[in-house]
Amino acid sequence: MIRKIFLIVPLIIFSISANGQGKITEELKKNADAIILEDRQVFNIIDDGHAVFQQTMKVMILNKSGKKYSVMGTSYDPLTPIKEFEVKILGPGEKKARKFKSSEIKDVSYVSNFSVFEDDRIKYVDPEITTFPTIVEFSYEQEFDGLFIYPSWSPMAGENLSVLQSTFEVHTPQNFPLQIDSQHVNKHNVSLVNGRTVHEWKIENVSSIKGREKLAPSLISNFPRVKIAPRTFTYENTKGELDSWSSFGEWIVGLNEESDDLPASTISEIRALTSKASTNLEKAQIVYQYVQDKVRYVSIQLGIGGFQPMKASLVDEKSYGDCKALSFYTHSLMKAVGVKSHYALVKAGDSNYSIKESFISSQFNHVILCLPEIDQDTVWLECTSQSAPFGYLGDFTGNRKALLIDKGQSHLVNTTNYLSDDNSFERSTKINVSGTNLSSASLETVAKAKGYQYDRFSYWVKLTEKERRETFLKRYGLMTSELIHLNIELNKQYPSPSVDVDFLLQVNEYAKTFEEGGMYPIYPYADEYSLPKRYRSRTQPFEIKYPYTDSDTLYFNLTEGVELKEMPADIFIDKDFGKYRLSFEKVNEQQIKVLRILTMNKGIYPAELYSQYYLFWKKVLSNDHQKFWISKVEKNEQSLDN
Incomplete structure (x- = not known):
C-alpha cells in the first residue's frame, strides 16, 4: 500500500471552535446530530519542504448519535511532530470548560488494516458524554519536515452534521505555485499580507445532509471540500x-531505481524456469506463478518507504x-526474462x-503491474495476491485510471474494463419432476462465474466441506433440501478465468x-435476489456499482404421467439501468425450456429514476416467483392418446 500521510486528519475529519459566531437557526438543527460552531484551519507553507499547520475547533454534540463527532485527534510521524495539543469539554449548565489532562490523552501506534509496519501514531481524546448538548473544543499545532501531500479541507465530516462557520487559510510565499481543486465552496479570497500570499475559503450556515439512503453513492461528492497540492516539493x-x-512519474522512477538489485542467482533461476517458454505470455505466467509461490503480502509504511519499494534483493x-x-x-523478474512491464x-x-486528471497529485493508494506487450494485448497483474488468476484484477482495481510509470513518459491509462458480459454468471439446470411424488424435484446444475463474479464464489474453495454446504444451502434458501453433490473448481486459465460449479440437489417440498x-416454481433460485427498499420520496441518486449479466437456462423434464397444459407468456423489460428477459419453450411433451437473462448496467442514476428501479425489481421478482401448473394425466387419457 502507498503511504497514507495524515497531515491534518483528525480521527473525525471535521472542524470546530468559538463562542457563537452567528446564530444557531432551526434549519441548522434540522436532521443534525452535531453542529460545528466555529472552525479555523491555517496551513502556513514556509517553502516546498516545510510547513506548519494550526487548527482550532468547537463542536456542539446534540444527541447520542452525534458522539462520533466528539472524538478529537490527529495522526503524526517523525516528520510531522505535534507541538501543541489541547481538548476541552463544556457540559450543559456548566460555565467553564474542563481541560483534559495529559494522562487522559491517548497516544497509540497507528496500525491500519493494511499495514504491519508503520511509524504513524495517533494522538486523540474520546470524551465520555452522557448529557446534551455538550460542547467539545480542540486545538493543535503540527510541523512538517518534508511535503509531498498537502492537507485538504473537509469541514463536513459526514451526514447529520451542520456547520455554523468554518474557514481554511493557506499562506504561501509570493508566486508560490499552488494547485487548487474545490467543490461546493463559493468564497475564495486571495490577498497579500506582509509580503505573503493568503488564500482563504469559508462556509457559513450549511445545513446537514441526512443519512445516506439505500444504494446511494458516497455522500462525499455532496460535501464542501478544498484540496491543494504543490507544483514542486x-x-x-x-x-x-x-x-x-510525467514529472510525477519521474519522481517515482527515481525512487524505484534504488530498488532494482535482483540477485544474480535469482536471475539465473528464473531464466532457467522460463528457458522452454516459447512466448512472452508463457514467460510472464511462469514468473507470476513464481512470485505467488515465493512471497506474501506485508504492508510497510515507514518514512519514504511509504512511497519507495523495498529493494528487490530484500524481497527475494x-x-x-x-x-x-x-x-x-x-x-525485476520480468525484466530478467525479457518481458516488458x-x-x-x-x-x-x-x-x-x-x-482528477487536471489535479496532478497523489490520488493513489496501491500499486499493480502492467505488461503492455503480451500477445498483442495489455495484461494487468495484482502482485499482492497468492491466489489471483494471471491477468485478473476484479473490482478492486479494474475499470479505472492508473498512472503508468515509464521513464520520461509516465501517463494515465485505463486498467481492464469489465463490461456486463465479462462479469457473467451462466447456469444450466435440469429440473427432474417425478410423476410419483409431485412435491419434490431433483436439480442437476452446472454454472460458471467470470469477471467480478469470480469473487462471488472463489472464496468457497477455502471453506471446509461442511461450511461450503451450509453456505450453499443458505444462499439459495434451500436449507430443507438434500445436497447430494457439490463441486467447486477454480479455472484460472488466461484470459478468462472462472469459478466452475456443479451440484446435484434433491429439493423437498419444491411444489405445492x-x-x-x-x-411448480419456474425459477428455483428466486431467493438469490431481493426487493430494494421502497422510498415514497427519494432524494438521493442510486448506484449500480458494476455491470453484470446473470443467465439461466432451465430444463424441466417431466416423466410420463404428468403434463404442462398452459405455457406462461414471455416477459421482456428494458430500462436504462437494466434488462430482464424470461422466455418459455415447449421442447417436447416431456421437456420445457426456460431462459432467464438479467443484465444490470453500471452507473449513478438520478433519484427521479428510483421509482422505476424499484418497480423494475418488483416485476423481476414477481415473474421469478411464477409457477407452472403440472397436471397428473389419468391412465385412460394416456391410452386414448396412444
Missing part, C-alpha cells in the same frame, strides 16, 4: 515536480513485501472514485401439490 531528501503526470531474501515491493520485484499507481477500492397435480 521536497520530501525525505528527494525533490520532485507535479506540473504533469525475506519473501515478503507490500504492494510496491511485490510489484517492483515482479517487474511497468509499475503502475492506482486508487484501489471504490470503483466509482475518479482520478393437489390431487390433480402441483404448482
Whole structure:
C-alpha cells in the first residue's frame, strides 16, 4: 500500500471552535446530530519542504448519535511532530470548560488494516458524554519536515452534521505555485499580507445532509471540500515536480531505481524456469506463478518507504513485501526474462472514485503491474495476491485510471474494463419432476462465474466441506433440501478465468401439490435476489456499482404421467439501468425450456429514476416467483392418446 500521510486528519475529519459566531437557526438543527460552531484551519507553507499547520475547533454534540463527532485527534510521524495539543469539554449548565489532562490523552501506534509496519501514531481524546448538548473544543499545532501531500479541507465530516462557520487559510510565499481543486465552496479570497500570499475559503450556515439512503453513492461528492497540492516539493531528501503526470512519474522512477538489485542467482533461476517458454505470455505466467509461490503480502509504511519499494534483493531474501515491493520485484523478474512491464499507481477500492486528471497529485493508494506487450494485448497483474488468476484484477482495481510509470513518459491509462458480459454468471439446470411424488424435484446444475463474479464464489474453495454446504444451502434458501453433490473448481486459465460449479440437489417440498397435480416454481433460485427498499420520496441518486449479466437456462423434464397444459407468456423489460428477459419453450411433451437473462448496467442514476428501479425489481421478482401448473394425466387419457 502507498503511504497514507495524515497531515491534518483528525480521527473525525471535521472542524470546530468559538463562542457563537452567528446564530444557531432551526434549519441548522434540522436532521443534525452535531453542529460545528466555529472552525479555523491555517496551513502556513514556509517553502516546498516545510510547513506548519494550526487548527482550532468547537463542536456542539446534540444527541447520542452525534458522539462520533466528539472524538478529537490527529495522526503524526517523525516528520510531522505535534507541538501543541489541547481538548476541552463544556457540559450543559456548566460555565467553564474542563481541560483534559495529559494522562487522559491517548497516544497509540497507528496500525491500519493494511499495514504491519508503520511509524504513524495517533494522538486523540474520546470524551465520555452522557448529557446534551455538550460542547467539545480542540486545538493543535503540527510541523512538517518534508511535503509531498498537502492537507485538504473537509469541514463536513459526514451526514447529520451542520456547520455554523468554518474557514481554511493557506499562506504561501509570493508566486508560490499552488494547485487548487474545490467543490461546493463559493468564497475564495486571495490577498497579500506582509509580503505573503493568503488564500482563504469559508462556509457559513450549511445545513446537514441526512443519512445516506439505500444504494446511494458516497455522500462525499455532496460535501464542501478544498484540496491543494504543490507544483514542486521536497520530501525525505528527494525533490520532485507535479506540473504533469510525467514529472510525477519521474519522481517515482527515481525512487524505484534504488530498488532494482535482483540477485544474480535469482536471475539465473528464473531464466532457467522460463528457458522452454516459447512466448512472452508463457514467460510472464511462469514468473507470476513464481512470485505467488515465493512471497506474501506485508504492508510497510515507514518514512519514504511509504512511497519507495523495498529493494528487490530484500524481497527475494525475506519473501515478503507490500504492494510496491511485490510489484517492483515482479517487474525485476520480468525484466530478467525479457518481458516488458511497468509499475503502475492506482486508487484501489471504490470503483466509482475518479482520478482528477487536471489535479496532478497523489490520488493513489496501491500499486499493480502492467505488461503492455503480451500477445498483442495489455495484461494487468495484482502482485499482492497468492491466489489471483494471471491477468485478473476484479473490482478492486479494474475499470479505472492508473498512472503508468515509464521513464520520461509516465501517463494515465485505463486498467481492464469489465463490461456486463465479462462479469457473467451462466447456469444450466435440469429440473427432474417425478410423476410419483409431485412435491419434490431433483436439480442437476452446472454454472460458471467470470469477471467480478469470480469473487462471488472463489472464496468457497477455502471453506471446509461442511461450511461450503451450509453456505450453499443458505444462499439459495434451500436449507430443507438434500445436497447430494457439490463441486467447486477454480479455472484460472488466461484470459478468462472462472469459478466452475456443479451440484446435484434433491429439493423437498419444491411444489405445492393437489390431487390433480402441483404448482411448480419456474425459477428455483428466486431467493438469490431481493426487493430494494421502497422510498415514497427519494432524494438521493442510486448506484449500480458494476455491470453484470446473470443467465439461466432451465430444463424441466417431466416423466410420463404428468403434463404442462398452459405455457406462461414471455416477459421482456428494458430500462436504462437494466434488462430482464424470461422466455418459455415447449421442447417436447416431456421437456420445457426456460431462459432467464438479467443484465444490470453500471452507473449513478438520478433519484427521479428510483421509482422505476424499484418497480423494475418488483416485476423481476414477481415473474421469478411464477409457477407452472403440472397436471397428473389419468391412465385412460394416456391410452386414448396412444
